[in-house]
Every structure is written in structure tokens, then in C-alpha cells.
Amino acid sequence: MTHLLEARGLVKNYGHVEVLRGTDFVVDAGQVVALIGDNGAGKSTLVKILSGVIQPDGGEILLNGNPVVFKSPIHARKFGIETVYQDLALAPDLGPAENAYIGRELLRPGFLGKLGVLDKARMLREAAETFTSLGTDVKDLDAPVAALSGGQRQSVAICRAVMWAKGLVFMDEPTAALGVRQTRRVLDLIRRVADSGIAVVLISHNMPEVMEVADSIQVLRLGKTAAHFTAEDADLDKLVGAMTGSIEVIA
Amino acid sequence: MSNIDELKTASTDATAPTASSTATPLDTVGATMSPRSRTIRRMTSSSPFYMSIVLLVLIAVFSIVAPGAFPSIANARNIITDASTLMVMAVGMTFVMVAAGFDLSIGSVLVFGGVCGSMAMTWMGTDNIGTVLVGLLVSMLGGLAWGLFNGFVITRLRVPALIATLGSLGAALGVAQIFTNGNDVRDVPLTLIHISTASFLGLSYLFWVALVVVIIGALVLRTTKFGRHTYIVGSNEEAARRAGINVRRQLMMLYAISGTLAGLAGMMSLTRFATTTIGGHSQDALTVITGVVLGGTSLYGGIGTILGTVIGIFIPAVLQNGFVVMNIQPFWQQVAIGLILIGAVFIDQLKRRARDRA
Numbered sequence: 001m002t003h004l005l006e007a008r009g010l011v012k013n014y015g016h017v018e019v020l021r022g023t024d025f026v027v028d029a030g031q032v033v034a035l036i037g038d039n040g041a042g043k044s045t046l047v048k049i050l051s052g053v054i055q056p057d058g059g060e061i062l063l064n065g066n067p068v069v070f071k072s073p074i075h076a077r078k079f080g081i082e083t084v085y086q087d088l089a090l091a092p093d094l095g096p097a098e099n100a101y102i103g104r105e106l107l108r109p110g111f112l113g114k115l116g117v118l119d120k121a122r123m124l125r126e127a128a129e130t131f132t133s134l135g136t137d138v139k140d141l142d143a144p145v146a147a148l149s150g151g152q153r154q155s156v157a158i159c160r161a162v163m164w165a166k167g168l169v170f171m172d173e174p175t176a177a178l179g180v181r182q183t184r185r186v187l188d189l190i191r192r193v194a195d196s197g198i199a200v201v202l203i204s205h206n207m208p209e210v211m212e213v214a215d216s217i218q219v220l221r222l223g224k225t226a227a228h229f230t231a232e233d234a235d236l237d238k239l240v241g242a243m244t245g246s247i248e249v250i251a
Numbered sequence: 252m253s254n255i256d257e258l259k260t261a262s263t264d265a266t267a268p269t270a271s272s273t274a275t276p277l278d279t280v281g282a283t284m285s286p287r288s289r290t291i292r293r294m295t296s297s298s299p300f301y302m303s304i305v306l307l308v309l310i311a312v313f314s315i316v317a318p319g320a321f322p323s324i325a326n327a328r329n330i331i332t333d334a335s336t337l338m339v340m341a342v343g344m345t346f347v348m349v350a351a352g353f354d355l356s357i358g359s360v361l362v363f364g365g366v367c368g369s370m371a372m373t374w375m376g377t378d379n380i381g382t383v384l385v386g387l388l389v390s391m392l393g394g395l396a397w398g399l400f401n402g403f404v405i406t407r408l409r410v411p412a413l414i415a416t417l418g419s420l421g422a423a424l425g426v427a428q429i430f431t432n433g434n435d436v437r438d439v440p441l442t443l444i445h446i447s448t449a450s451f452l453g454l455s456y457l458f459w460v461a462l463v464v465v466i467i468g469a470l471v472l473r474t475t476k477f478g479r480h481t482y483i484v485g486s487n488e489e490a491a492r493r494a495g496i497n498v499r500r501q502l503m504m505l506y507a508i509s510g511t512l513a514g515l516a517g518m519m520s521l522t523r524f525a526t527t528t529i530g531g532h533s534q535d536a537l538t539v540i541t542g543v544v545l546g547g548t549s550l551y552g553g554i555g556t557i558l559g560t561v562i563g564i565f566i567p568a569v570l571q572n573g574f575v576v577m578n579i580q581p582f583w584q585q586v587a588i589g590l591i592l593i594g595a596v597f598i599d600q601l602k603r604r605a606r607d608r609a
């Protein structure tokens with residue numbers, strides 16, 4: 001069976017430090033895959049490779065079974081892979097709709113478009129559609145993002161990624177800076193994104209949260225895939241055990 | 252597994268968001284609040300709105316204090332003509348500052364542009380509209396050169412804009428003085444002097460030039476992709492870069508615009524005074540930045556409008572004129588403008604903090 005995105009035996013060295021030592025990774029459409037591991041286990045490096053930020057020293061990446069090389073995040077985006085960065089990469093002075101179209105602004109048809117005139121009405125309308133369809137609570141699509149709450153800002157960043165993602169969204173610690181209620185909302189949003197058919201790769205430190213929202217959980221330890229659980233047979237002890245190496249479970 | 256198919260066919264064009272295909276018909280987002288009341292609220296809390304009130308108060312005060320001299324058509328014309336040169340530079344400054352940049356060099360670049368323009372016209376030796384147009388072109392190219400130099404130093408050599416343009420503030424004036432041995436050029440073509448006294452619909456041509464620059468500037472900043480990218484770069488440079496916006500190129504173009512407009516202002520100044528006024532522009536950057544900041548453009552980038560700048564520029568212009576009309580020692584103007592600049596930035600800080608806390 002071919003997977004949406006599959007990584008085989010990824011290797012990455014920084015000088016003499018082996019960050020990834022033959023890491024495998026698999027994600028399918030409509031799934032939330034959580035990627036967990038202790039600090040330094042190679043989570044960030046793996047995601048950076050899979051989203052085109054850095055190049056692996058070895059191993060291969062398959063997209064729908066075909067080998068691909070992502071030269072840059074912009075290049076990866078062209079394959080329908082989006083990333084929600086931990087710092088969100090939003091322009092705080094611009095509105096949610098404007099943020100959704102950063103770098104991908106729509107121009108007016110015809111002569112005005114040739115002059116570089118923006119189609120603001122269409123961008124506002126289509127952004128509003130996405131925001132509503134994902135059930136986010138961002139009301140005022142003109143207000144600057146800086147005036148929104150942390151959870152709403154996170155929602156804007158996620159909606160933007162989902163709007164453009166054709167298959168896969170990486171989310172780096174999306175709830176790290178949020179309160180309980182806002183975390184709840186963002187987790188619901190992540191679930192809805194996956195239910196719409198897009199794959200979500202979630203990096204998180206929060207075990208209960210991971211077990212709640214993820215369909216499958218991949219544990220990294222010292223640059224290798226230490227374990228692979230489905231949501232049903234994962235529990236806190238197993239996850240922590242796999243992370244720390246006290247349990248050896250290669251699925 | 253339709254998403255896999257979509258992923259397969261995903262090509263280089265990413266124009267259509269796919270998530271909208273799952274969207275339910277939308278009327279709730281707009282309906283939760285009245286867009287009109289939101290627009291009104293936003294308008295009345297904006298800097299241009301406050302500043303136009305301040306401007307009206309200033310005009311009222313000067314009119315009451317100097318009823319014989321200040322509120323006259325001739326004086327209004329004076330203020331407008333005075334403000335025109337500053338306005339042209341302020342449009343460029345607004346672009347640069349919205350992108351979180353800074354251009355201290357404009358006063359010197361104005362002088363440099365004026366010197367280049369006048370030298371070109373002298374060298375040609377003719378005296379007709381063609382001479383003036385060539386002078387204008389040379390003047391703007393001189394400004395463009397300094398703008399590109401600023402842009403290069405800032406984006407390639409990574410010298411902070413404040414220092415880079417402080418450097419060219421000195422250098423541009425120095426080069427202009429080398430060209431003229433430190434003396435003002437006084438032999439400008441007669442055609443230019445005719446233009447300075449001519450008017451269209453009762454207003455000087457300088458005003459009309461400034462108006463055209465303002466309108467084009469406002470349209471570009473407000474409605475085009477170039478303008479939008481300017482806001483994004485100023486608001487979050489890293490986000491712009493990650494979204495694939497060429498930040499260096501954008502900044503380069505913004506400083507080029509600022510330089511070119513300062514060159515144009517050089518020609519306007521030459522037209523108005525029939526001399527290069529080498530010593531008279533050391534305060535221009537201060538005045539222009541004050542006007543731009545008063546108009547609501549944030550020193551930290553990402554916020555600002557040309558309309559605000561237009562209102563903002565008239566505050567120092569009216570103040571200067573009012574002080575002259577009231578026979579107040581001219582040094583007080585500098586004191587007032589300096590303090591107003593500090594006050595405007597303080598208010599900008601307060602607003603930013605209040606917003607980020609929300």
C-alpha cells in the first residue's frame with residue numbers, strides 16, 4: 001500500500017552529531033499522526049526535512065509512492081504540504097484574511113490585475129468560507145491579528161495552512177502557549193481538519209492531548225523510530241516507556 | 252481518498268484554496284456584527300481622524316491669534332506650496348516606514364538631486380521646457396542612485412537603516428558640495444522660474460505634482476500587491492520571507508522610491524527657490540518623519556496610510572507658517588516639531604501596547 005507521505009531511513013548529521021539515524025515515518029490522508037519524543041530525539045529535524053527546510057544526508061521521501069526531493073518549504077508547498085510554525089509566522093498588523101493570503105495574494109481579473117491590483121473582496125470572501133467551514137471563532141476578519149487571543153491566532157495560522165494544503169499539514173506544538181479552553185478549541189480544529197481529508201502531523205509534548213486527538217503515534221528516540229502505536233493501544237506508560245527507552249517496542 | 256489524488260495532481264500553481272470546497276454557505280461571519288458600524292468605529296479611532304482634528308484646532312488657533320495674517324487665501328496657498336515638497340518626500344517615507352525601514356538621507360538627497368538637475372541644465376545651455384524635463388530626469392536619477400545605494404547597504408551589507416541612511420545623509424550632501432565647490436547654483440533656466448510663478452486652477456504646479464504623487468502613492472500602497480507586501484515586510488519580515496516574498500527586493504525598491512521622490516523634491520525645491528539651497532534641508536528628514544508619524548504610520552512598521560501622511564505633513568507645515576505669521580522666533584519651530592515628534596511616537600507606543608494586550 002502506498003502512503004500519502006512516507007520517509008524511509010532518513011539520516012541527518014550535524015558535524016559529528018547524528019541527529020537522525022535511519023528514521024522511518026508514515027502518514028495517510030485524513031489522519032492525525034502525532035510525533036513525540038524527548039528533547040533532542042530528532043522531531044524538529046525530521047519535520048524540517050519533511051517540510052523542505054533542510055535536506056537529509058540519506059534516506060528517501062516518497063509522496064504517494066513516488067520519490068520526491070523538497071528543495072525548500074516553498075517547494076514543498078507546491079506539493080500541497082504546509083507547515084504551521086511554532087511562532088505562527090503571522091503579520092500582526094494585518095487581518096486574518098490578509099494573513100491567509102500572505103505571499104499568495106489574488107489579483108483582480110483583467111487590466112487591473114496586470115497593474116497588480118488586489119482582489120480584496122474575493123480574498124475576504126474565500127478566507128471567510130474557510131474559517132467558517134473549519135468552525136473557528138474568528139469573528140472580525142479585518143481586525144489586526146495582534147488584537148486576537150492566542151487561540152484565535154493559532155486558529156488563523158492553522159486555517160491558513162489548511163486553506164492551501166492539498167494533502168498534509170505539519171503543526172509544531174500548536175497548543176504550547178495556550179490555556180485550557182483555547183487548547184480545546186485548537187484540538188477540535190485539528191480533528192476537523194483531518195476529517196476533511198487532510199493529513200495532520202502533530203508535534204507535541206503533551207501526552208494526554210496526543211492520545212486524545214491522534215489516530216496514530218510515532219515515538220522518536222535518539223534519532224530512530226522507537227515505537228509506533230495506534231490511538232487504541234497507546235497509553236501513557238507505553239509512550240513514556242518508548243520515549244525514554246525503558247520499553248523496546250518496534251511496531 | 253480524494254486528497255491523495257489532489258496531491259498527485261498538485262502542480263506549481265497554488266491559486267485556489269481547496270478547503271473552500273467543503274465550506275458551508277456563509278453569512279454568519281459578516282452577520283455577527285454590522286460592518287458599517289465597525290468601519291465607523293475604526294475610522295474614528297484612527298490617527299488620521301485625530302490628527303485632522305488637531306490640524307483644524309491649529310488652524311483655528313492661528314486664525315484667532317493672527318486674524319489679519321493667517322486665515323487668507325494667499326497664506327493658504329503659501330502653506331500648500333511649502334508643504335508640496337515635503338509631501339512628495341513624505342510619500343516615499345511612508346512606504347519605507349510601513350516596511351519598518353527608515354530614511355534619514357532625504358534632505359541631502361534632495362540637495363543632491365537639485366544640484367545634479369541644475370548642473371545638467373547649465374551644461375545643456377538651452378532654456379526651454381526640454382531643458383527642464385532633462386533636469387527633472389537627472390534630478391530623479393540622482394535621487395534613485397542614492398536610494399539604490401541605501402537599499403544595497405541595508406539589504407546586502409546588513410547595516411541598520413538608521414545608520415545606513417545617516418551615512419548617506421552626510422555623504423550625499425558632501426558629494427553635492429564637491430560638485431558645486433560648496434556654493435549654491437544660482438543660474439537656473441528662465442523657463443524654470445516661469446514655472447515657479449505659473450499656476451493651474453489658482454495653485455502652483457508644485458502642488459499638482461505633489462497631488463499626483465500622493466494619489467499614485469495612495470493607490471499603490473492601498474490596492475496593489477506591492478503595497479500589501481510592503482505592509483507584510485514591515486509587520487513580520489520573517490513571515491514574509493517564509494511565505495516566499497522577496498524581502499530584499501521589496502526593501503530595495505522601497506528605498507529606491509524614497510530616493511527618487513527626494514530627487515523629484517530636489518527639482519521642486521529648485522523650481523521654488525531658483526537656487527539649490529544646499530544649507531536649507533538638514534531638518535527635512537525630521538520634519539517629514541514627524542509628519543508621517545503624526546499621520547499614524549508606526550515606527551515599528553506594518554501600519555500607515557498615505558491619507559494619514561497627507562494630514563500629518565500639514566501639521567508641521569501649518570505650525571511653521573503660523574509661527575512665522577505670529578513673528579515667533581523661528582528657533583521655536585524646531586523645538587515644537589522635535590517635541591511633537593516625541594509625543595507622536597509616545598502615542599504610537601501606547602496604542603500598540605493597548606492593542607497587544609487585548
